[in-house]
Amino acid sequence: MFVLDHPQAPTLIDARRPTLVDCFEHALGRATARGCARRIAEGDTDSGYLRRNLLRFSADPERARARVTALYGPGVPGVAAPRTGAAPLDPEREREPVITATNRGDIAATLVHLYRGGPEAELRPALGRYLAEVTRGLPLMPGSVALVADTSESLRGYGDREWALLSQAAALRLVLAEICPRLTVVEVGEQQGPTDLAGGLLDALATGPELVVLVTDGYENRLSGDLGRVVATLPRIGIDTPIVLCRSMFTGRDEMSLRNPAPALPCLDFWHQDDFAGLLPRLFAHCADGRDWIHAAVRHRLDRRPEGVLP
Template identity: 30%
Template sequence: MDAAWARAEQVAREDLVMFVNACFSCTGQREFYNDGRGQAVSIDFLHAYILGNYRRLYSRTLAAGINHFNQAQIILNLLATGAQTRPEDRREEGALIAMALRALPPQRAYRVLEVMRERRINNRRARAITRQYLAGRQDLNFDALKYRPKLRAAVAHGHLKLAGELNPFLFQGWRKRVYTTPLLETFRRAHYEQAAIFELPFTIAEGFARKHNIPRDVFLTRIQPRLTSAERLRLQGSAARVETSLAIDLGRTPLTKLALYVLSLKLDTRRERRAELHAALEQAATRTLRQASVPLGRVAAVLDNSYSASGSSEKRRRPLGVVLAAHYLLSALAREYRAFWTRPAEEPLFLEARGQTDLSTPLLDALEWKPDLVVVVSDGYDNDPPNAVAEVTRIFRTKLDPSRRTSIIHANPVFASELYAPRGIGAQVPTVGVRDAEDLPTVLGFARFAEGAAPLSELENYLAARVRRMLEPGQRPVQPVELTGEEEA
């Protein structure tokens, strides 16, 4: 009986570790080696399996720092199956859903509400969550413009009545009346007046610019004051094509996004702006540390810049961007730091994705340096020669360092759909999934569970502690949605 119980606990721990790792790395998009369909099928299966077998831990995964794509999936699945929630878990589950939904970027949160309508999720808790989310939005007038179809779907699905002129605006159309709300009236006037276009959010104004045949360079120049930091970064290429410059504040750009921007620049441009870009990346890494500082000792990073790091058409250069960002972040985290690349470049800023993947050579060099921690950032496809890194880690662990004086962790930004997990680099090295380099402090703490040394109870305590931190009073108050009795189907 004890053996059967121990085996059941091991299976549960492995299932949950696999799921959390998948939720860090998978976004349902095409990868270098896998298409989007395979990614979607694999992650949907994992969600259904964990939801059906470990519902409480499934909901608590919302607090584990997973990516937005999987947070949205968990919210939808929990709301769709609310009748299966145990009475003692209803309060916590409702609070987690409400907090996670509010923390999502608005476009993702509104997409969740829109999918609720598509999937006909309309129980009492779903409607309460929708009301609570909309009540907490700072500017619903702005949302009514920028996310109009999604907001309209949510309001119609939940039979909600919004204050002021929002319901007429959403359902009767802009032609029906003159609005007293300035932003709504600006939207109405933009159909006839070019000047009104430049008072609207960029995504709305862009459509009007095409309607009024405003030249792209003129439009980008005049809409600049309305652009967000992310939009400025995203539009750099578009602006360059029409010989227009958009000012960007690199000092406020998140680390991984900044790394992706740097890699999108031509090599000559990177050389010309070397000092500026290097300083911006260091500054972004320092900002990340303020949010999640995990001081480290002597750290070696094995960084994969082989051709597969170029990503896919949907995630262009993302693995390489995560590698570059991880280099700067680990450099800031560690007391001593050295980087070992699969294809060494003149400088990290001048990285390009080239050649096959040889992880064993830089790993051997890293181990020779005798670090306290080795972090391997790679998609796990070691093919030059195949599986050499697995043999290196096996010999090192079993023969050279059985006492584990040196820790080795593999951080993988790519989900392998055929494995239902990020691809590992050998049985001796724990693999953790990452979406952005900013996830590294979180996944380094999670690595002990991936290694298999920690029992299921410790993993449960880890998730429970993260739930408490997520719902603690220091956060913006969210009244948990608690229902008595069985919810509507």
């Protein structure tokens, strides 16, 4: 995301456009990145979708929009053919698929099948393989991390979306468990119970972590506004532990205005397994060991780039 504010971004885009597009789409998720590009090309300047998925990462929204336009050129669907070297967005090939509970990444899909009562003898080994693929080569985060995991009924969902949000939240929990040896998990809203995010936060802080991660769908149905009040009080009693709210969504277009129980907290949204690659660096940037982890993760990504792709 540094391309949005980098002082030499125009030069970098001209010289290394395919590489920057690849990094940009890896950070945001391909569907989200290209969705932002399409909206900008269609004249969108400040919609909720753009603010949530793009503009909040830049100090200058106008410059961010201009640089996304430069990254993709006129290859966004509905405009002229791309310039030489631009990243084409074929409207047929790149049309977003119908999103279901089981096409939002292999880890979450396997969890959905498990929650639905599928054969554990087959699904558990598959889950391990998919988790290993996502975390293979990633550095370990040495700092202590506390995860407040919302497991309430609202996260389970119903109908076509049943298990979708819970499976994606559980997928993030599994990934964090693999790369954070000092992870502590506090569950709230156990199954049919109410979502007590504030109580879970206090329990997590009692473990003395360097970072607290709240993973939820954003609904607080025990004492509405309680989390926000607790968060506002913590600095007054000398607690400055970084706290990040991570909201599980069904799609990148979910309406989130009623799902923000603590507006003062930094908030990261995710709906697909591909989002983890961008979410983890932004998450760990809030703790002391995060800088070294991000540098190591970037080196790992560069080492895995396809042969012939320039850094």
